[in-house]
Amino acid sequence: MDGYCKSKIAVYSLLVLAIGCLSVYAGELNFTASVDRTTVGLGETFTLNVSVSGENISGVPSPKLPDLPDFNILGRSSSQSTSISFINGRMTQQTTITFIYTLSPKKLGKFMIGPCRIDYQGKAYETQPIQIEVVKGTTQPSPPSVTPPRATGSVQEGVMLIAVPGKREVYQGEQINIEFYLYTQYELDDIGISKLPSFNGFLSEPVYDADQLRYQKKVHEGKTYYAALIKTIALFPITTGSLTIEPMEIVATVIKPPKDFFDFFGTAQRITIASKPITINVLPLPEENKPENFTGGVGRFTMSAKIDRDTSAQGEPVNLIVKISGTGNIKLIEKPLLPAIPNLKILEPEVKLNLDKSGGIIKGTKEFRFPLIPQTNGEHVIPSFTISYFNPQTRIYEILKAEKLKFIATGVIAGQVVTDAGGIKILGSDIRYIKPDKLTIKKSDSMAFEKLSVLLYPFSILLFILAFLYNRHQMRLSQDRAYARRFMSGRLFKKRFQEVAGYLKKNDQKNFYSALSRAIINYIGDRYNLDTGALTIEQLKHELLNKGLKSELLDELFEIVKKCEMIVYAPVSQADLPMNELFDRTRKLMESL
Amino acid sequence: MILFILLNFAEVVELYNMGNKFYAEGNFQSAIECYEKALTYCRDKDLYYNLGNAYFKAGKLGKAIIQYRRAYLLCPRDEDVFYNLNFVRSFRPDKLTTIPNPFVQFLDRFFHYFSITESALFSAIAFFFISIFLSLFLIFRRKVLLGLMILSSLCFFYFIITHTLWQSEKNSNSAVVITDELKAFSGPGEEYKEILVIHDGTEARIREERNGYYLIQLPGGIGGWVRTDGMERIFE
Numbered sequence: 001m002d003g004y005c006k007s008k009i010a011v012y013s014l015l016v017l018a019i020g021c022l023s024v025y026a027g028e029l030n031f032t033a034s035v036d037r038t039t040v041g042l043g044e045t046f047t048l049n050v051s052v053s054g055e056n057i058s059g060v061p062s063p064k065l066p067d068l069p070d071f072n073i074l075g076r077s078s079s080q081s082t083s084i085s086f087i088n089g090r091m092t093q094q095t096t097i098t099f100i101y102t103l104s105p106k107k108l109g110k111f112m113i114g115p116c117r118i119d120y121q122g123k124a125y126e127t128q129p130i131q132i133e134v135v136k137g138t139t140q141p142s143p144p145s146v147t148p149p150r151a152t153g154s155v156q157e158g159v160m161l162i163a164v165p166g167k168r169e170v171y172q173g174e175q176i177n178i179e180f181y182l183y184t185q186y187e188l189d190d191i192g193i194s195k196l197p198s199f200n201g202f203l204s205e206p207v208y209d210a211d212q213l214r215y216q217k218k219v220h221e222g223k224t225y226y227a228a229l230i231k232t233i234a235l236f237p238i239t240t241g242s243l244t245i246e247p248m249e250i251v252a253t254v255i256k257p258p259k260d261f262f263d264f265f266g267t268a269q270r271i272t273i274a275s276k277p278i279t280i281n282v283l284p285l286p287e288e289n290k291p292e293n294f295t296g297g298v299g300r301f302t303m304s305a306k307i308d309r310d311t312s313a314q315g316e317p318v319n320l321i322v323k324i325s326g327t328g329n330i331k332l333i334e335k336p337l338l339p340a341i342p343n344l345k346i347l348e349p350e351v352k353l354n355l356d357k358s359g360g361i362i363k364g365t366k367e368f369r370f371p372l373i374p375q376t377n378g379e380h381v382i383p384s385f386t387i388s389y390f391n392p393q394t395r396i397y398e399i400l401k402a403e404k405l406k407f408i409a410t411g412v413i414a415g416q417v418v419t420d421a422g423g424i425k426i427l428g429s430d431i432r433y434i435k436p437d438k439l440t441i442k443k444s445d446s447m448a449f450e451k452l453s454v455l456l457y458p459f460s461i462l463l464f465i466l467a468f469l470y471n472r473h474q475m476r477l478s479q480d481r482a483y484a485r486r487f488m489s490g491r492l493f494k495k496r497f498q499e500v501a502g503y504l505k506k507n508d509q510k511n512f513y514s515a516l517s518r519a520i521i522n523y524i525g526d527r528y529n530l531d532t533g534a535l536t537i538e539q540l541k542h543e544l545l546n547k548g549l550k551s552e553l554l555d556e557l558f559e560i561v562k563k564c565e566m567i568v569y570a571p572v573s574q575a576d577l578p579m580n581e582l583f584d585r586t587r588k589l590m591e592s593l
Numbered sequence: 594m595i596l597f598i599l600l601n602f603a604e605v606v607e608l609y610n611m612g613n614k615f616y617a618e619g620n621f622q623s624a625i626e627c628y629e630k631a632l633t634y635c636r637d638k639d640l641y642y643n644l645g646n647a648y649f650k651a652g653k654l655g656k657a658i659i660q661y662r663r664a665y666l667l668c669p670r671d672e673d674v675f676y677n678l679n680f681v682r683s684f685r686p687d688k689l690t691t692i693p694n695p696f697v698q699f700l701d702r703f704f705h706y707f708s709i710t711e712s713a714l715f716s717a718i719a720f721f722f723i724s725i726f727l728s729l730f731l732i733f734r735r736k737v738l739l740g741l742m743i744l745s746s747l748c749f750f751y752f753i754i755t756h757t758l759w760q761s762e763k764n765s766n767s768a769v770v771i772t773d774e775l776k777a778f779s780g781p782g783e784e785y786k787e788i789l790v791i792h793d794g795t796e797a798r799i800r801e802e803r804n805g806y807y808l809i810q811l812p813g814g815i816g817g818w819v820r821t822d823g824m825e826r827i828f829e
């Protein structure tokens with residue numbers, strides 16, 4: 001990573017250095033002046049372009065114009081363009097600054113625009129002088145205009161609108177100009193086009209619109225007319241067969257001279273004049289020898305292809321610029337079909353169109369800018385490719401060829417997502433949208449929730465303690481005999497005592513006494529883990545005293561036991577104590593034990 | 594202020610929906626006012642989220658980040674909140690050079706799957722289950738119960754770690770720069786040496802507060818004293 005960064009920095013610094021060197025040694029300037037036309041009508045404007053081009057000329061001053069006493073300077077502007085190209089691995093940066101002056105002549109005659117001067121880096125440059133001829137009217141070469149006379153009689157047949165096609169038979173896509181001429185025998189005023197044909201089946205491009213009519217005398221069908229061109233439209237047929245150009249209509253006012261003394265100003269009549277429909281036969285392009293790379297161009301074209309840079313870092317796109325220029329149906333030319341290039345993604349091109357309609361012939365340049373996205377590092381070669389167009393003059397398909405181009409890509413990350421030309425296009429990113437409207441909002445009572453959950457902890461701990469105690473108890477029951485006997489003593493005594501209670505109810509004296517004494521002795525044995533069968537009463541009493549029991553309590557208890565045994569073993573008919581009393585005393589004693 | 598307290602539920606919902614309407618019209622300032630008013634009454638993650646969006650659209654990165662982080666605390670599983678938080682963060686002028694470690698990122702997401710309230714509740718429930726299974730094991734001595742107990746203790750540890758992380762985040766005194774540019778000084782006052790300039794949306798921790806200045810610390814460890822009005826705490 002680090003090494004890569006370093007090498008990139010090195011490359012950049014080399015580049016900067018190279019540019020710096022170039023600027024130091026760039027001495028030569030190209031300094032030219034030109035005008036858009038050399039013949040100018042009085043009252044018209046023309047432009048003077050003074051351009052300075054050279055390598056790295058950012059600091060160039062504005063040129064000094066010569067004295068122009070015969071012209072008015074109406075405006076000035078400038079434009080700058082830079083092109084960077086690599087030739088044999090050397091980068092040249094060509095900058096052109098064009099200073100544009102709009103001039104208009106002051107008087108008729110031939111004038112000289114003297115040399116423009118520029119001082120740059122201690123050197124003076126001068127341009128060639130230019131001669132300008134200023135003529136009367138417009139510069140369109142036309143004989144002087146004549147004015148038709150005023151109408152006398154009927155006017156309708158004296159005025160015509162004639163559509164003149166340049167050709168009657170053309171190829172599909174070939175340019176054909178239609179000129180609309182107004183033929184009149186009278187003076188017309190207030191002329192306007194009221195209906196333009198729709199030119200179905202054609203691509204139309206207006207070429208000339210008369211802003212001032214220039215009449216010339218012409219003889220048509222034996223009559224003399226004053227004819228003037230109103231409109232010229234360039235058409236490019238897009239379908240084949242017999243196509244009809246619908247009539248165009250114009251409205252005009254005919255001025256009649258006054259008939260007599262009282263008709264002082266004469267009369268004006270509004271008329272509508274329509275041209276006749278004309279039919280053009282459109283021939284289809286020959287299918288024979290039609291190349292696959294035909295892109296629809298009909299006319300005469302040239303092609304150039306270049307790439308805007310020689311290297312691409314981090315997968316940046318390199319633009320392949322294909323320029324097709326020439327005369328013909330430039331508007332209808334489709335993008336050239338590029339061959340599929342491995343490891344290079346070709347996106348849809350950006351198209352720029354530049355049209356020039358001067359002289360009635362459509363000229364122009366169509367620029368296709370294809371972004372190329374490298375998918376792998378290394379050298380990418382755009383192979384030589386061709387396009388073809390149809391030349392209607394020679395009636396054959398001609399082929400244009402672009403040279404092989406190459407560039408080097410670095411820093412392409414493998415698997416980088418590149419949007420496909422026809423597929424998903426990611427135009428940008430934004431935060432996700434807000435949540436929708438609601439009917440209710442829950443008041444968040446998280447605090448109550450938390451408090452409630454906290455209560456679970458002591459509860460859980462309590463549960464565990466209980467389980468632990470239970471577990472210990474169970475362990476002692478199984479391991480500690482004394483503990484087990486003591487644990488069971490109460491329950492057993494209760495059982496035996498219930499038995500005793502049963503005998504009491506039945507008044508079974510003998511069983512009552514024996515059961516009572518057994519219950520007490522067994523209880524004591526269980527409770528204090530003593531082997532009651534092996535011990536006498538005195539021994540038992542002694543043991544119990546050792547365990548810390550109170551002697552009075554024991555005395556009373558053993559007294560009951562003794563009494564019971566006496567009655568059981570020596571059957572005295574009547575005991576000194578009734579069974580009831582003995583039973584109650586035993587119960588009280590046991591409760592306090 | 595009293596007016597807001599007197600708001601009832603219906604009015605909060607109305608404010609929220611009104612904010613949405615303003616947002617849709619592109620009137621983000623009014624949307625912000627509506628959402629803010631609604632938030633004085635109840636904390637709701639959608640309210641925070643929409644407010645964050647409105648702040649971002651109004652060009653306030655820091656304020657937006659604060660709202661998203663509050664929404665994230667309430668509901669970390671909301672993908673929109675997470676997405677927008679990261680999206681807005683990418684617009685910050687201050688790019689901090691922290692290398693994202695994928696393992697740390699995974700752990701961060703793993704332990705932020707449940708929200709602070711959920712993790713509190715679930716850890717208590719998991720603890721309860723531990724005690725139940727342990728008790729049952731002590732009584733019945735079944736190995737299955739021991740397994741269940743171990744399982745619930747794993748859950749408990751997961752939830753308690755999640756909760757602890759949230760708590761520490763809440764108590765970390767995180768704050769965000771809410772002015773376009775904020776100067777940090779070597780001491781609490783303008784007269785000290787200027788040592789840093791930070792920008793809108795930068796997140797930092799407040800270490801100390803003294804006479805109208807916060808001592809802040811940036812993730813890289815650097816820091817300084819900044820005016821308190823230039824920063825806002827995420828969790829009050």
